[in-house]
Amino acid sequence: MRRNFVAGNWKMNGSLESANALVQALVSSVGSNPSADVIICPPFIHLQGVAALVKGSGVSLGAQDLSDQEAGAFTGEVSGAMLKDVGCDYVIIGHSERRTLYGEDDALVSKKFVHALAEGLTPILCVGESLEERESGAMEAVIARQIDAVLSAAGVQALCDSVIAYEPVWAIGTGMTATPEQAQEVHAFIRGRIAAVDAAAAEGVRILYGGSANAANAATLFGQPDIDGGLIGGASLKAEDFLTICAAAA
Ligand code: PGA
Numbered sequence: 001m002r003r004n005f006v007a008g009n010w011k012m013n014g015s016l017e018s019a020n021a022l023v024q025a026l027v028s029s030v031g032s033n034p035s036a037d038v039i040i041c042p043p044f045i046h047l048q049g050v051a052a053l054v055k056g057s058g059v060s061l062g063a064q065d066l067s068d069q070e071a072g073a074f075t076g077e078v079s080g081a082m083l084k085d086v087g088c089d090y091v092i093i094g095h096s097e098r099r100t101l102y103g104e105d106d107a108l109v110s111k112k113f114v115h116a117l118a119e120g121l122t123p124i125l126c127v128g129e130s131l132e133e134r135e136s137g138a139m140e141a142v143i144a145r146q147i148d149a150v151l152s153a154a155g156v157q158a159l160c161d162s163v164i165a166y167e168p169v170w171a172i173g174t175g176m177t178a179t180p181e182q183a184q185e186v187h188a189f190i191r192g193r194i195a196a197v198d199a200a201a202a203e204g205v206r207i208l209y210g211g212s213a214n215a216a217n218a219a220t221l222f223g224q225p226d227i228d229g230g231l232i233g234g235a236s237l238k239a240e241d242f243l244t245i246c247a248a249a250a
Pocket of ligand 1: 009167171172173174210211212213231232233234235
Protein backbone atom coordinates (compact mmCIF):
# COMPACT_ATOMS: atom_id res chain seq x y z
CA MET A 1 0.00 0.00 0.00
CA ARG A 2 1.46 3.38 -0.99
CA ARG A 3 1.64 5.89 1.85
CA ASN A 4 -0.05 9.18 0.98
CA PHE A 5 2.08 12.27 0.57
CA VAL A 6 1.30 15.98 0.90
CA ALA A 7 3.85 18.65 0.00
CA GLY A 8 3.42 22.39 0.49
CA ASN A 9 5.09 24.50 -2.18
CA TRP A 10 5.40 27.98 -0.70
CA LYS A 11 6.88 29.40 -3.92
CA MET A 12 8.36 32.91 -3.41
CA ASN A 13 6.22 33.85 -0.42
CA GLY A 14 6.68 34.64 3.24
CA SER A 15 8.87 36.65 5.60
CA LEU A 16 11.08 35.22 8.31
CA GLU A 17 8.33 35.94 10.80
CA SER A 18 5.46 34.45 8.78
CA ALA A 19 7.53 31.38 7.85
CA ASN A 20 8.33 30.67 11.50
CA ALA A 21 4.72 31.16 12.59
CA LEU A 22 3.42 28.87 9.84
CA VAL A 23 5.92 26.11 10.62
CA GLN A 24 5.26 26.30 14.35
CA ALA A 25 1.52 25.93 13.75
CA LEU A 26 2.08 22.94 11.46
CA VAL A 27 4.56 21.15 13.68
CA SER A 28 2.36 21.38 16.77
CA SER A 29 -0.70 20.05 14.93
CA VAL A 30 0.90 17.38 12.71
CA GLY A 31 2.68 15.78 15.69
CA SER A 32 5.58 13.39 15.40
CA ASN A 33 3.89 10.47 13.67
CA PRO A 34 1.43 11.59 10.97
CA SER A 35 -0.34 8.93 8.93
CA ALA A 36 0.68 10.58 5.64
CA ASP A 37 4.08 12.01 4.66
CA VAL A 38 3.98 15.78 5.22
CA ILE A 39 6.60 17.92 3.50
CA ILE A 40 7.04 21.67 3.32
CA CYS A 41 9.10 23.41 0.65
CA PRO A 42 9.98 26.97 1.71
CA PRO A 43 12.17 29.33 -0.36
CA PHE A 44 15.93 28.56 -0.14
CA ILE A 45 16.55 31.47 2.23
CA HIS A 46 14.26 29.98 4.89
CA LEU A 47 15.42 26.37 4.67
CA GLN A 48 17.98 26.42 7.44
CA GLY A 49 15.69 28.16 9.94
CA VAL A 50 12.76 25.92 9.11
CA ALA A 51 14.99 22.82 9.39
CA ALA A 52 15.62 23.66 13.04
CA LEU A 53 11.90 24.08 13.70
CA VAL A 54 10.81 20.79 12.07
CA LYS A 55 13.58 18.68 13.63
CA GLY A 56 12.10 15.72 15.50
CA SER A 57 8.58 16.43 14.19
CA GLY A 58 6.61 14.52 11.58
CA VAL A 59 7.13 17.33 9.06
CA SER A 60 9.94 16.92 6.52
CA LEU A 61 11.76 19.54 4.51
CA GLY A 62 12.06 20.00 0.77
CA ALA A 63 13.48 22.64 -1.57
CA GLN A 64 11.71 24.06 -4.61
CA ASP A 65 14.59 23.57 -7.06
CA LEU A 66 18.28 22.66 -7.22
CA SER A 67 21.20 23.13 -9.56
CA ASP A 68 22.13 20.48 -12.11
CA GLN A 69 25.77 21.10 -11.11
CA GLU A 70 27.68 19.75 -8.13
CA ALA A 71 29.79 22.75 -7.12
CA GLY A 72 31.84 25.64 -8.47
CA ALA A 73 31.40 28.82 -10.45
CA PHE A 74 27.62 28.83 -10.87
CA THR A 75 26.51 32.14 -9.38
CA GLY A 76 23.09 32.04 -7.79
CA GLU A 77 22.76 28.26 -7.87
CA VAL A 78 22.24 25.84 -4.96
CA SER A 79 23.49 22.25 -5.16
CA GLY A 80 21.89 19.05 -3.94
CA ALA A 81 24.68 18.56 -1.40
CA MET A 82 23.95 21.99 0.08
CA LEU A 83 20.25 21.14 0.39
CA LYS A 84 21.05 17.85 2.08
CA ASP A 85 23.50 19.63 4.36
CA VAL A 86 20.82 21.98 5.76
CA GLY A 87 18.35 19.14 6.33
CA CYS A 88 16.33 18.71 3.12
CA ASP A 89 15.16 15.23 2.17
CA TYR A 90 13.10 16.25 -0.86
CA VAL A 91 13.34 18.60 -3.81
CA ILE A 92 10.75 19.74 -6.34
CA ILE A 93 12.07 19.39 -9.89
CA GLY A 94 10.68 20.71 -13.17
CA HIS A 95 7.83 22.76 -11.73
CA SER A 96 5.91 24.33 -14.61
CA GLU A 97 6.95 27.80 -13.41
CA ARG A 98 10.59 26.74 -13.81
CA ARG A 99 9.83 25.22 -17.21
CA THR A 100 7.85 28.15 -18.61
CA LEU A 101 9.32 31.22 -16.83
CA TYR A 102 12.94 30.07 -16.63
CA GLY A 103 13.21 27.98 -19.76
CA GLU A 104 13.97 24.61 -18.14
CA ASP A 105 13.63 21.88 -20.75
CA ASP A 106 13.34 18.10 -20.33
CA ALA A 107 17.10 17.64 -20.64
CA LEU A 108 17.85 20.07 -17.79
CA VAL A 109 15.02 18.68 -15.65
CA SER A 110 16.39 15.15 -16.13
CA LYS A 111 19.90 16.28 -15.18
CA LYS A 112 18.56 17.86 -12.01
CA PHE A 113 16.63 14.67 -11.25
CA VAL A 114 19.78 12.56 -11.53
CA HIS A 115 21.75 15.07 -9.45
CA ALA A 116 19.11 15.03 -6.69
CA LEU A 117 19.19 11.23 -6.48
CA ALA A 118 22.98 11.20 -6.38
CA GLU A 119 22.87 13.47 -3.33
CA GLY A 120 20.30 11.31 -1.54
CA LEU A 121 17.36 13.65 -2.10
CA THR A 122 13.95 12.34 -3.13
CA PRO A 123 12.83 14.17 -6.26
CA ILE A 124 9.26 15.41 -6.62
CA LEU A 125 9.07 15.55 -10.41
CA CYS A 126 6.41 17.88 -11.83
CA VAL A 127 4.71 17.15 -15.13
CA GLY A 128 1.64 18.63 -16.76
CA GLU A 129 0.09 20.09 -19.88
CA SER A 130 -0.94 23.65 -20.76
CA LEU A 131 -4.54 24.44 -21.67
CA GLU A 132 -3.55 24.76 -25.33
CA GLU A 133 -1.89 21.33 -25.25
CA ARG A 134 -4.97 19.79 -23.61
CA GLU A 135 -7.37 21.39 -26.07
CA SER A 136 -5.31 20.38 -29.09
CA GLY A 137 -5.24 16.73 -27.95
CA ALA A 138 -1.51 16.77 -27.18
CA MET A 139 -1.88 16.18 -23.44
CA GLU A 140 -0.77 12.55 -23.32
CA ALA A 141 2.11 13.15 -25.71
CA VAL A 142 3.41 16.04 -23.57
CA ILE A 143 3.22 14.11 -20.32
CA ALA A 144 4.74 11.00 -21.90
CA ARG A 145 7.63 13.11 -23.19
CA GLN A 146 8.24 14.63 -19.74
CA ILE A 147 8.17 11.23 -18.03
CA ASP A 148 10.20 9.41 -20.68
CA ALA A 149 13.01 12.00 -20.52
CA VAL A 150 13.52 11.23 -16.83
CA LEU A 151 13.03 7.49 -17.31
CA SER A 152 15.79 7.32 -19.86
CA ALA A 153 18.17 9.55 -17.87
CA ALA A 154 17.64 7.98 -14.43
CA GLY A 155 16.27 4.50 -15.15
CA VAL A 156 12.93 3.12 -14.06
CA GLN A 157 14.22 1.89 -10.68
CA ALA A 158 14.85 5.50 -9.67
CA LEU A 159 11.15 6.18 -9.98
CA CYS A 160 10.21 3.58 -7.33
CA ASP A 161 11.35 5.88 -4.54
CA SER A 162 10.53 9.14 -6.26
CA VAL A 163 7.37 11.20 -6.30
CA ILE A 164 5.64 12.54 -9.40
CA ALA A 165 3.30 15.52 -9.26
CA TYR A 166 0.74 15.90 -12.02
CA GLU A 167 0.07 19.62 -12.24
CA PRO A 168 -2.04 20.76 -15.19
CA VAL A 169 -0.59 24.19 -15.94
CA TRP A 170 -4.07 25.65 -16.45
CA ALA A 171 -5.03 24.68 -12.89
CA ILE A 172 -2.02 26.14 -11.05
CA GLY A 173 -3.01 29.17 -8.99
CA THR A 174 -6.10 29.74 -11.13
CA GLY A 175 -8.81 28.25 -8.92
CA MET A 176 -9.64 25.95 -11.87
CA THR A 177 -9.04 22.53 -10.29
CA ALA A 178 -9.08 19.47 -12.53
CA THR A 179 -12.12 17.36 -11.69
CA PRO A 180 -11.29 14.17 -9.77
CA GLU A 181 -12.13 12.22 -12.95
CA GLN A 182 -9.85 14.35 -15.14
CA ALA A 183 -7.01 14.03 -12.64
CA GLN A 184 -7.53 10.27 -12.16
CA GLU A 185 -7.42 9.75 -15.93
CA VAL A 186 -4.00 11.39 -16.21
CA HIS A 187 -2.65 9.72 -13.06
CA ALA A 188 -3.66 6.32 -14.47
CA PHE A 189 -1.97 7.26 -17.75
CA ILE A 190 1.27 8.13 -15.92
CA ARG A 191 1.20 4.93 -13.86
CA GLY A 192 0.47 2.93 -16.99
CA ARG A 193 3.38 4.52 -18.82
CA ILE A 194 5.73 3.44 -16.02
CA ALA A 195 4.08 0.01 -15.70
CA ALA A 196 4.87 -0.66 -19.34
CA VAL A 197 8.54 -0.55 -18.33
CA ASP A 198 8.38 -1.94 -14.78
CA ALA A 199 5.22 -2.97 -12.95
CA ALA A 200 6.77 -2.76 -9.46
CA ALA A 201 8.04 0.78 -10.03
CA ALA A 202 4.58 1.84 -11.19
CA GLU A 203 3.03 0.33 -8.07
CA GLY A 204 5.52 2.07 -5.78
CA VAL A 205 5.71 5.57 -7.22
CA ARG A 206 3.52 8.15 -5.48
CA ILE A 207 1.64 10.39 -7.92
CA LEU A 208 0.40 13.67 -6.45
CA TYR A 209 -2.16 16.04 -7.87
CA GLY A 210 -1.37 19.77 -7.89
CA GLY A 211 -3.27 22.76 -9.22
CA SER A 212 -5.72 24.69 -7.02
CA ALA A 213 -6.10 21.78 -4.62
CA ASN A 214 -7.59 23.13 -1.40
CA ALA A 215 -9.22 22.21 1.89
CA ALA A 216 -12.60 21.75 0.22
CA ASN A 217 -11.63 19.52 -2.71
CA ALA A 218 -8.66 17.53 -1.33
CA ALA A 219 -10.63 14.60 0.09
CA THR A 220 -12.43 13.91 -3.20
CA LEU A 221 -9.23 14.18 -5.21
CA PHE A 222 -7.28 11.94 -2.83
CA GLY A 223 -10.13 9.42 -2.94
CA GLN A 224 -9.22 8.50 -6.52
CA PRO A 225 -7.32 5.21 -6.86
CA ASP A 226 -4.23 6.66 -8.55
CA ILE A 227 -4.02 9.94 -6.60
CA ASP A 228 -1.63 9.48 -3.68
CA GLY A 229 -1.78 13.00 -2.25
CA GLY A 230 -1.12 16.54 -3.38
CA LEU A 231 1.42 19.22 -4.18
CA ILE A 232 -0.21 22.27 -2.66
CA GLY A 233 0.67 25.87 -3.53
CA GLY A 234 -1.58 28.68 -2.28
CA ALA A 235 -3.40 26.60 0.32
CA SER A 236 -0.10 25.52 1.93
CA LEU A 237 0.44 29.09 3.14
CA LYS A 238 -2.52 28.90 5.51
CA ALA A 239 -1.91 26.51 8.40
CA GLU A 240 -5.55 25.61 8.88
CA ASP A 241 -6.12 24.82 5.19
CA PHE A 242 -2.90 22.84 4.85
CA LEU A 243 -3.70 20.82 7.98
CA THR A 244 -7.17 20.01 6.61
CA ILE A 245 -5.52 18.80 3.39
CA CYS A 246 -3.03 16.67 5.37
CA ALA A 247 -5.93 15.17 7.32
CA ALA A 248 -7.67 14.33 4.03
CA ALA A 249 -4.55 12.41 2.95
CA ALA A 250 -4.22 10.48 6.20
P1 PGA B 1 -1.60 26.00 -6.42
O1 PGA B 1 -0.09 25.64 -6.84
O2 PGA B 1 -2.03 24.97 -5.40
O3 PGA B 1 -1.53 27.38 -5.85
O4 PGA B 1 -2.43 25.94 -7.66
C1 PGA B 1 0.34 24.32 -6.94
C2 PGA B 1 1.77 24.29 -7.39
O5 PGA B 1 2.16 25.09 -8.26
O6 PGA B 1 2.58 23.48 -6.90
